[in-house]
Amino acid sequence: MSEATYSVGIDLGTTHCALSYVDLDLSEGEAVAxxxxxxxxxxxxxxxxERSLLPSxxxxxxxxxxxxxxxxxxxxEAPAFGVGEVARTLGAKTPIRVVSSAKSWLCHGGVDRLAPILPPHAPEEVTKVSPLQASILYLEHLRDAWNAGHPDAPLDEQDVVITVPASFDPAARELTAEAAREAGLDNMVLLEEPQAALYSWIQGTEGTWRDQVSVGDVILVVDVGGGTTDLSLMAVAEREGSLELHRVAVGEHILLGGDNMDLALAVAVRNKIEAEGDKSLDAWQLGALTHACRGAKETLLGDESxxxxxxxxxxxxxxxxxGSIRSELTRAEVESLLVEGFFPEVGSDARPKARTRGALTQLGLPYAQDAGVTRHLAAFLARQLHATEDVEGFEPRLPEGATFLHPTAILFNGGVFQSGLLEKRVSAQIDAWLEADGGEPARILEGARLDLAVARGAAYYGYVRRGRGVRIRGGTAQAYYVGVEAAMPAVPGMEPPLTAICVAPFGIEEGTRADPAPQELGLVVGEPVSFRFFGSSVRRDDAVGTVLERWRDGELEELPEIQATLPAEGKTPGDVVPVRLQAGVTEVGVLELEAIPRKGDERWKVELEVRAGEQE
Amino acid sequence: MSDSAETPSFFARIFLAWVAYFRTLFDGDFAAGVVRLREGRPALPPPEEPKAEEPKKKKKAKKPAPVLKEAGPDAALQLLGLLQREGRFVDFIEEDLGDASDADIGAAARVVHDGCKKALDDHFTIEAIHASEEGARVKVEEGYDPHTIRLTGNVVGEAPFKGELTHRGWKVSDVRLPKMSEKHDPSVIAPAEVELA
Structure with missing residues (x-):
């Protein structure tokens, strides 16, 4: 490990970035500076x-x-771009020149994430940037801010932890790592945000977390950020007499967050204003209205009188x-729009309205079609019914015949839950499901659910990585498959059947590799070859090389294509070289696929993101 | 003069002569006294009050004029800019409220209040000086700081005082004004805006 003085946690959020740090020399055990x-x-x-948050x-x-x-x-002296608060303020009046939610674009498989596509509706004259570039610029701002305050301890010499949503696909994780490398942060690892929230909670208990959870506990982390909802399940197991935490499942990428909720309120108030008279609001006024609604919402949710x-x-x-326009936000409106709209009371068998996969290239962000967070939650818990079965040292408490995995404790994170009312709603909903399913109510893990919890948890993780505290064990939360079209005569009107070969089993830990899949694939020398790529968050037992000819609906999720290019050196271009694929997870926390030829000890990297200009 | 009945020593008399020489030359009252002594008349008793006052007055006149601090305009302009940006302060104050309804003024006041409060909260730490509730009977101890506590009404006598707290007072304990780039002109409180269609 490096000779770092600090462990630095960076929350590279959809709407805000934050940086927290632990002074390693001054920290000892639970006493963390x-x-x-x-x-x-x-x-x-x-x-x-100076602000504690940098708007993204x-x-x-x-x-x-x-x-x-x-x-x-x-x-x-003269930066070419504005980053942070000024960008948000100027962008409110000139939306064609502002890039926002770059992180959601970074995880959008339907677009070329390396191409200058942002802002999406900018005219020709505006020099656009790629989602990757935007992320690099945010990281560079954080780096320069750090270096300005710590001239003797530059950020590239510190241990840096950058958080990503647990639901980020392998390509989005790789791109985040690439952004960090481009910003010169080489000592960097990735951490999933719900894990960071749990680390922040652990740190907050000052060592008493061991008394607050016990073997057999299943902790559900519900992290509703500005732009995304991130769900994770952690199991509490025992090994050699001490408690161990396992992250056993992560939810789908749900583009639904606190900003959507504020916007929903603002749109409702705008409709009310426009229905009352001939006044109409422009985009800037809608922004101002959203801001006002956020404040009003917090008042209404915080004070029942x-x-x-x-x-x-x-x-x-x-x-x-x-010249100003007056209106009001009522308790009834907040309850019907927010509580009923985003956290409706549903049964544990409720499922979100399915998102139909549209054309491969979409122009906008794939926002969640179903705004019901509780429906997403119900689907997640049901899908992960068997998630704790293979955890060593875990004592399941699940009653027989349970229809979903029963959480025994809930940790809420994100500004949305600051009010308490929504937290109560979600926890009451889960308890109702549990009761109907023969389970016990889940308790709430009390802790700070501040905007800064993720950054703080990340910095603390950098500290415990040095062996100074409990670590959450994880590994990849999906198994990965390469899609291969079966060789059979073409039948008009019928797609050739697709089989999926498992190349990476569930739960590969950081810094380890799986065995290469025995199947050989043909790569053409000097030409990029693309493969369809799939992930599964439920097929936990597939070994490398497992061939799936059919799978149930929702079992496999298609990810962006992967691509391998064999360099032409020493070979005849156009030749087909048989290769096997081997998966691993780097120390940074990024999935890596390599193509290994039958002969020789060469290895070629398989790109998880199809690079611009290499696409056919 | 009655307590100096003893005859001064020779050396003391040399000193006295030296002092008397100059005072006779430059101090009219002293010279008049010397004249009376030479003529054998008794010296006048010292005129108590004015005599004591006079040297003081002369000293005051010689003291340099008090230095009055003058705040640079930048911080004030910055504050105006902040209040305008966050709370539309200048817009509101510069507006003619003559014909406006109280409801409209009230609506605008919310914008101004919310925004200006944010501007103040973000850039200043403002605390009440006196911890008691207004209207409470309070005691002003001996040695109080008149900068922080102003006595009003029937102000007589010496501390400690007892009275009613009519205002708790405000004190800024921390100022966090933004930094400005060298080229920035803080006298532009809000730029004119031209929206291009």
Whole structure:
């Protein structure tokens, strides 16, 4: 391990970034010297402030749009882009030049994530950036902010942990790692956000977590961030007399978060305003309205005696009195839109409305079609009924005939749950399912569910990686398959049947490799060859080489294609070389696929992301 | 003069002559006294009050004028910019409220209040000076700081005082004003905006 002075946790969020750090020399056991870095950023042209959060927004200004020194940072006289608060503020009035939710685009398999596609609706003149570039720019901002405050301990010499949603596919993880490398952060590992939240909770208990959970516990982490909902299950097992945590399952990537909820409220209020008179709101005013609704929502959810909160949308011009639009947000509206809309009471057999896979290339983000978080939750728990079966040292408490995996404890994370009411709603819903299914109510693990929990948990993880605390065991939460079309005569109107060969079993741990799959695939020398790629979060027992000819609906999820290119050196271009595929997980936490030829000891990397310009 | 009935020593008299020489030259009152002594008339009793006042007055006149601090305009302009940006403060104050309804003013005041509060909270730590509730009977101890506690009404006598707290006071314990880039002109509180269609 490196000679780092600090363990640095970076929450590279969909809507905000944060950085927390642990001073390794000053920390001992449970006594951890932890801080949150104040992040200098331009908040308005020419004005620099320090904030604990960096909004994940990027502004691409026009040539003469901003005056000299408008974007000056303590470490850069004239940056080409605006990052952080200034990007969000300027973008509210000039949406064609602002990049937001780059992280969701990074996990969008339907687009070329390395191509300059953001902002999606920008005119020709705007120099667009790729989702990867946007991530690099955010990381560079965090790096420069760190280095400005720690000139003797540059970030590239520290242990850095960057969090990713547990539901990120292998390609999105690889791209996040690539962004970190591009930003010069070589001592970097990835950590799943729900795990970071649990680490943050563990740290917060100051060692008493061992008294709060016991063998056989199943902890459900419900992490509703600004843009995504991330679900994970952790099992508490015992090994050699001490408790051990296993992350046994992660949920699907659900593009649904707190921002959607605030927007839903704002749209409802806007409709009310527009129905009342001839006033109409522009995009900036809708943004201001969303902001006002967020505040009103927190008041209504936090104080049950309040029935309505007035909302005022300011005018854009200087005439504030008379020019502003008045309305209000009522308790009934919040309850029907938010509580019933996003957290409806449903049965444990409820399932989200299925997302039909559209054309391969989609223009917009694949937002969750079903806004019911509880339905996603019900589907997740049912799908993972058998998730704890193979955990060593685990004592299952699941009653016979259970229809879904029973969580015994719940950890909530994310700003959405700050109000308490939504937390109660979700926990009551789960308890109702548990009771109907013959289980016991789940308890809530009390802890900080602040905006900073993920960054703090990540920094703490960097500390425990040095053997100074409990580690959550995980490994890959999916088994991976390569799709091969069966060789058979073409039948008009019928797709050739597809078989899936398992190349990576469930639960490969960091820094280890699986055996190569025995099947040989043909690669063409000098030409990129693509394969269809699948993942399964439920087929836990498939060994490498297992061939699936059919599978149940929802058992396998198609991921973006993978691609291998054999260099032409020393071979005849066009020749077909038989190779076997071997999977591993790097120390960083990224899935790696390699093609191994029958002869020789060469290995070629199989790209999880089809690179631009190499596509046929 | 009555307590100096003893005859001064020779050396003391040399010193006295030296002092008397100059005071006779430059101090009119002293010279008048010397004249009375030479003529054998008794010295006048010292005029108590004015005599004591006079040297003080002269000293005051010689003291340099008090230095008055002058705040640079940048911080004030910055604050105005902040209040405008967050709470539309200048828009609101510069508006003519003559014909506006109270409901409209109230609506606008919410924007101003919410935003200005955020601006203050983000950039200043403001605390009440006195911990008691307003209206409570409080005691002002001896040695209190008149900068932080102002006595009003029937102000007589010496501390400790007892009275009613009419205002708790405010004190800024921390200021976190934004930094500005060198080229930034803080006198532009809000730029004009032109929306391109």
């Amino acid at each position: 932890q801080h949150v870095l104040s992040l200098p950023q331009v908040v308005a042209p020419g004005t620099i402030e 927004f990027l502004y691409l200004p026009g040539a003469s749009e901003l005056g000299e020194g408008a974007l000056t940072l303590p470490w850069d 309040v029935e309505a909160v007035p909302i005022v949308v300011p005018s854009r011009g200087r005439k504030l009195v008379g």
